[in-house]
Amino acid sequence: MKIFDIRQRMLLAALLPALLLCLLLSTAFLVSRFKDIDEAYGMHTHAVARQLALASEFGLFSANGQQLQTLAHGALREPDVRGVAIYDRGGRLIASVGEAFSAGMPAVASAVQPVSSEQDLADVLTQTVYASDLSLDDLYEAASSANQGQAVSLGQVVVKFSLQSVTQKKRDILLLGGLIMTLGLLFGAVLALRLSAGVIRPMVRVSDLIESIGHGDFAAAARVQAQTPAHDPLHHLQDNLMHMSDRLANVQQELESRVAKVTQDLREKKEEAELATQAKSRFLAAASHDLRQPIHAMGMFVARLAQLSHAAPTRQLIASLEASVHALQTLLDDLLDISRLDSGAVPVRIQTFALMDLFERLDQNLSLTALDKGLRLHIRPCHAMVYSDPVLLYRILINLVSNALRYTEKGGVVVACRRTSSASLMHIEVWDSGVGIAPEHQQAVFNEFYQVDSVAHQRRQGLGLGLGLGLSIVQRSCQLLQHPLQLVSRPGVGTRVRLTLPVQAKPADQPALTWAKVPASPETPQATRMPPTQDGQACPVLVIEDDDLVRQALAGLLQSWGFQVAQADGLSAAQALLHTGFVPGLIISDYRLKGDTHGLDVIVQMRQQLARAVPACLISGDTDPDLLQAARAAQLTLLSKPVRPAKLRSLLNRLLAVQRVRDES
Amino acid sequence: MMQRWRLYFIALAMGLLALPVQAQAPGVRVAIVSSQTGAPYMEAAQALVRQLESQGVPRSAIQLLNPADVASVPAATQATLKVWVALGTEASAALARARLNAPVLSALIPRRGFERVLRDSGRTASAQFNALYLDQPLPRQLALIRLALPQARQVGMLLGPQSWPEKPALIAAAGASGLSLRAVRLDDDALLFDALQSILADSEVLLAQADPLVYNSNTIQNILLTSVRLKVPLLAFSPAYVRAGALLALYSTPTQAGTEAAHWVLHALAMRGLPEQALEPADFEISVNAQVARVLGLTLDAQALRQALKRLEQRP
Numbered sequence: 015m016k017i018f019d020i021r022q023r024m025l026l027a028a029l030l031p032a033l034l035l036c037l038l039l040s041t042a043f044l045v046s047r048f049k050d051i052d053e054a055y056g057m058h059t060h061a062v063a064r065q066l067a068l069a070s071e072f073g074l075f076s077a078n079g080q081q082l083q084t085l086a087h088g089a090l091r092e093p094d095v096r097g098v099a100i101y102d103r104g105g106r107l108i109a110s111v112g113e114a115f116s117a118g119m120p121a122v123a124s125a126v127q128p129v130s131s132e133q134d135l136a137d138v139l140t141q142t143v144y145a146s147d148l149s150l151d152d153l154y155e156a157a158s159s160a161n162q163g164q165a166v167s168l169g170q171v172v173v174k175f176s177l178q179s180v181t182q183k184k185r186d187i188l189l190l191g192g193l194i195m196t197l198g199l200l201f202g203a204v205l206a207l208r209l210s211a212g213v214i215r216p217m218v219r220v221s222d223l224i225e226s227i228g229h230g231d232f233a234a235a236a237r238v239q240a241q242t243p244a245h246d247p248l249h250h251l252q253d254n255l256m257h258m259s260d261r262l263a264n265v266q267q268e269l270e271s272r273v274a275k276v277t278q279d280l281r282e283k284k285e286e287a288e289l290a291t292q293a294k295s296r297f298l299a300a301a302s303h304d305l306r307q308p309i310h311a312m313g314m315f316v317a318r319l320a321q322l323s324h325a326a327p328t329r330q331l332i333a334s335l336e337a338s339v340h341a342l343q344t345l346l347d348d349l350l351d352i353s354r355l356d357s358g359a360v361p362v363r364i365q366t367f368a369l370m371d372l373f374e375r376l377d378q379n380l381s382l383t384a385l386d387k388g389l390r391l392h393i394r395p396c397h398a399m400v401y402s403d404p405v406l407l408y409r410i411l412i413n414l415v416s417n418a419l420r421y422t423e424k425g426g427v428v429v430a431c432r433r434t435s436s437a438s439l440m441h442i443e444v445w446d447s448g449v450g451i452a453p454e455h456q457q458a459v460f461n462e463f464y465q466v467d468s469v470a471h472q473r474r475q476g477l478g479l480g481l482g483l484g485l486s487i488v489q490r491s492c493q494l495l496q497h498p499l500q501l502v503s504r505p506g507v508g509t510r511v512r513l514t515l516p517v518q519a520k521p522a523d524q525p526a527l528t529w530a531k532v533p534a535s536p537e538t539p540q541a542t543r544m545p546p547t548q549d550g551q552a553c554p555v556l557v558i559e560d561d562d563l564v565r566q567a568l569a570g571l572l573q574s575w576g577f578q579v580a581q582a583d584g585l586s587a588a589q590a591l592l593h594t595g596f597v598p599g600l601i602i603s604d605y606r607l608k609g610d611t612h613g614l615d616v617i618v619q620m621r622q623q624l625a626r627a628v629p630a631c632l633i634s635g636d637t638d639p640d641l642l643q644a645a646r647a648a649q650l651t652l653l654s655k656p657v658r659p660a661k662l663r664s665l666l667n668r669l670l671a672v673q674r675v676r677d678e679s
Numbered sequence: 680m681m682q683r684w685r686l687y688f689i690a691l692a693m694g695l696l697a698l699p700v701q702a703q704a705p706g707v708r709v710a711i712v713s714s715q716t717g718a719p720y721m722e723a724a725q726a727l728v729r730q731l732e733s734q735g736v737p738r739s740a741i742q743l744l745n746p747a748d749v750a751s752v753p754a755a756t757q758a759t760l761k762v763w764v765a766l767g768t769e770a771s772a773a774l775a776r777a778r779l780n781a782p783v784l785s786a787l788i789p790r791r792g793f794e795r796v797l798r799d800s801g802r803t804a805s806a807q808f809n810a811l812y813l814d815q816p817l818p819r820q821l822a823l824i825r826l827a828l829p830q831a832r833q834v835g836m837l838l839g840p841q842s843w844p845e846k847p848a849l850i851a852a853a854g855a856s857g858l859s860l861r862a863v864r865l866d867d868d869a870l871l872f873d874a875l876q877s878i879l880a881d882s883e884v885l886l887a888q889a890d891p892l893v894y895n896s897n898t899i900q901n902i903l904l905t906s907v908r909l910k911v912p913l914l915a916f917s918p919a920y921v922r923a924g925a926l927l928a929l930y931s932t933p934t935q936a937g938t939e940a941a942h943w944v945l946h947a948l949a950m951r952g953l954p955e956q957a958l959e960p961a962d963f964e965i966s967v968n969a970q971v972a973r974v975l976g977l978t979l980d981a982q983a984l985r986q987a988l989k990r991l992e993q994r995p
Contacts, residue, residue: 071900071901072901072904075871075872075901075904075905076872076876076901076905077872103869145897145898145900145901146897146900146901147896147897148896148897148899148900148923149896150895150896150899150917150919150920150923153719153767153787153789153813153917153933154789154813154889154891154894154916154917165897166868166897166898
């Protein structure tokens with residue numbers, strides 16, 4: 015349905031009654047006028063016919079054709095008469111003027127017979143002429159029998175009348191009626207427009223005003239009110255509107271200022287929080303970097319110390335020292351891992367590989383720990399090919415199993431694969447018969463540094479447990495790999511952690527994994543005890559390190575492994591060494607050196623100066639992802655501080671082996 | 680004035696009709712049978728009764744009847760009746776059919792009407808069944824023409840088939856009066872104008888005699904119109920024709936007829952019976968249409984003419 019606006023509605027309301035009234039009046043007027051015209055026409059035609067009949071009586075009686083012709087001519091002069099014919103009683107045409115009659119004399123004896131013929135818009139009236147009946151009231155009359163009571167016909171008068179003038183009159187009246195109606199309607203419309211303008215204009219003005227207020231123009235009310243005369247019908251309404259809009263403006267202003275204030279507060283709070291987070295991050299980075307240097311040095315010192323021959327009690331002491339350093343390094347590794355996971359510096363390399371390899375390494379790395387604790391570690395063989403990042407998955411598993419072993423006092427830990435209902439997914443489950451986790455803690459154990467009270471108590475007793483980062487690392491790694499993690503535990507009974515990961519349906523030929531790059535692999539005792547290879551003994555190694563303590567520790571360790579070591583604290587010292595004729599077979603450089611120089615640049619310049627790609631590796635305490643990227647781009651291995659001596663040793667061996675193969679080729 | 684007269688007549692008629700009921704007197708001697716209760720009949724009846732009373736006939740001896748009551752008149756009454764008077768053609772026909780013992784006098788009846796009654800009843804005019812005509816005698820009419828239109832010599836007449844046989848007698852009578860009469864026969868009223876034209880062409884006066892075929896309410900207008908146009912005056916037989924445009928009318932009024940009938944009733948009551956021959960009215964009246972007279976350039980006085988005509992007739 016069409017929606018009329020207020021102006022159209024007003025016009026309609028004013029015009030519709032006027033239109034109806036006009037129509038009704040016009041119709042009544044026209045009907046009445048038409049009736050009058052028809053009546054007048056009828057009367058006129060009948061009168062003409064009757065008069066002619068009366069006048070023709072004697073003419074017909076006397077068969078006076080001339081007189082009748084004159085009469086007919088006279089009748090023809092009457093308005094609307096188009097033809098006259100006079101017939102005698104025998105039907106003979108005595109006189110005729112005007113239009114010819116198509117069908118001769120109508121053979122009808124009735125007094126008046128109108129014959130309408132639509133073709134020529136004419137009426138034909140036939141009037142029988144009777145001899146005048148003169149009542150004689152006579153005694154003789156009563157005796158007469160002939161013609162008693164019967165009128166004697168003398169003939170007939172036929173008159174043809176034109177309907178044209180009547181039709182014309184009707185048309186004129188219709189036109190006049192239409193004109194009057196149109197004028198009336200026009201007048202009504204003009205009047206309605208003029209009158210409604212007085213009502214509509216204020217309404218439209220108020221409507222516009224409300225729209226302006228709706229759009230936030232609160233000043234519009236006062237502006238419009240100032241322009242409105244006091245006698246305006248909507249003056250009072252506008253007054254109220256003005257007050258309303260004033261109040262609205264005040265409220266809005268107040269709200270805006272309040273919102274601005276709150277926003278400001280929030281911004282300040284946010285900035286504070288950001289500053290705090292940055293401070294924490296800075297602190298963490300600085301602390302881990304600064305802690306790394308001495309622990310790194312200490313690790314190397316202890317490794318070197320262990321290689322010396324000692325009395326039994328001293329050896330025992332050194333072993334404890336080594337264990338402590340190891341624990342310290344593990345904690346630092348965890349911190350570093352969390353820091354890297356948080357900073358998004360961990361690259362994910364999804365590939366298909368045999369889970370069994372991972373399990374074997376897990377068994378190698380943790381069976382001794384389990385044995386030490388008197389626990390049974392059972393890893394069920396699994397030949398599935400999984401689709402994941404082997405490095406991250408291994409870190410997840412080793413953290414889970416280590417955690418399980420840590421909190422289990424008796425019984426054992428089982429690692430098993432389990433097929434799921436879906437052929438493309440598989441569970442890896444780690445079961446333990448440990449202390450279990452109360453339901454209220456089950457979610458919180460994944461938070462950083464969170465430990466169940468009893469465990470914290472144990473820790474405070476110096477039992478050498480972790481910082482509580484293991485499960486946190488597990489959870490973040492699982493999120494990174496998009497492997498769902500599920501924990502079910504009953505205190506005092508045990509815990510089951512389930513990891514769900516995609517599996518490849520059929521085993522594919524997959525090259526054996528290399529683990530050289532795994533940075534956080536715990537050392538096997540065998541590695542540290544491995545003697546320096548023959549190849550390395552004569553190899554001159556250039557150690558570039560700005561920290562004297564670390565440099566000396568590294569140099570001492572390398573020398574203890576049988577390397578010939580030259581030391582430099584920066585690029586200039588290293589270049590000076592080269593000038594003395596020293597040719598390094600291997601370069602180990604710290605990343606961050608004195609000034610703005612970086613180990614990466616130093617190695618590049620050394621290689622340029624020596625004009626050969628001397629095997630080299632970087633050691634850094636930073637967890638900066640850009641650094642990792644740069645090292646990878648330069649095809650240099652980056653070792654994070656603290657570097658485990660065994661790890662360093664294996665890396666050096668590998669680098670030298672690669673170099674040897676290259677030299678031979 | 681006329682209205683009052685009419686009321687009076689009606690009251691009188693009612694009184695007369697009630698008479699036999701009041702007094703079934705054995706002395707009813709005159710029975711008046713009126714064709715209608717119209718004004719001329721009542722006028723005639725009234726004149727008749729008045730005349731009889733004035734001549735000593737008691738009111739109780741006169742009885743007024745309708746034509747339909749004639750058959751139911753008791754024998755006792757019939758026995759005492761001395762004379763029947765029929766007013767009008769209808770009453771006359773009823774009495775003709777009744778075959779009464781007492782003689783019957785028909786009054787207020789045109790000659791043609793009485794002739795038809797006689798024809799229909801197979802009777803002849805006699806002392807037992809006679810009539811006093813309304814029609815004026817032809818000599819009187821011709822005499823009036825001589826009086827009123829002294830220059831006129833040619834008299835024209837339109838005759839219907841019934842009166843046509845009388846043409847020779849008419850011509851003879853006219854000749855006796857010093858006038859020349861010409862008659863035209865009219866068989867069909869459609870030919871009226873032609874007949875009229877032919878007769879008027881040679882006539883100085885048109886003499887109308889009661890013949891319903893020629894003169895009736897439908898024709899009179901055109902006849903008068905034609906005659907006036909041709910400036911031929913018409914002598915008619917009824918005052919109505921004068922009112923319609925005839926110059927002159929010679930006639931007897933109902934009162935005159937009633938009074939004259941009373942004379943013959945008294946004649947019969949006096950045991951002298953009725954005449955054998957049909958009677959013609961003795962008294963008469965003349966009407967003149969002054970307007971028409973003026974048009975024709977005549978000056979006529981009806982009373983003077985009447986007196987003159989009377990004097991003429993009283994001369995031996």
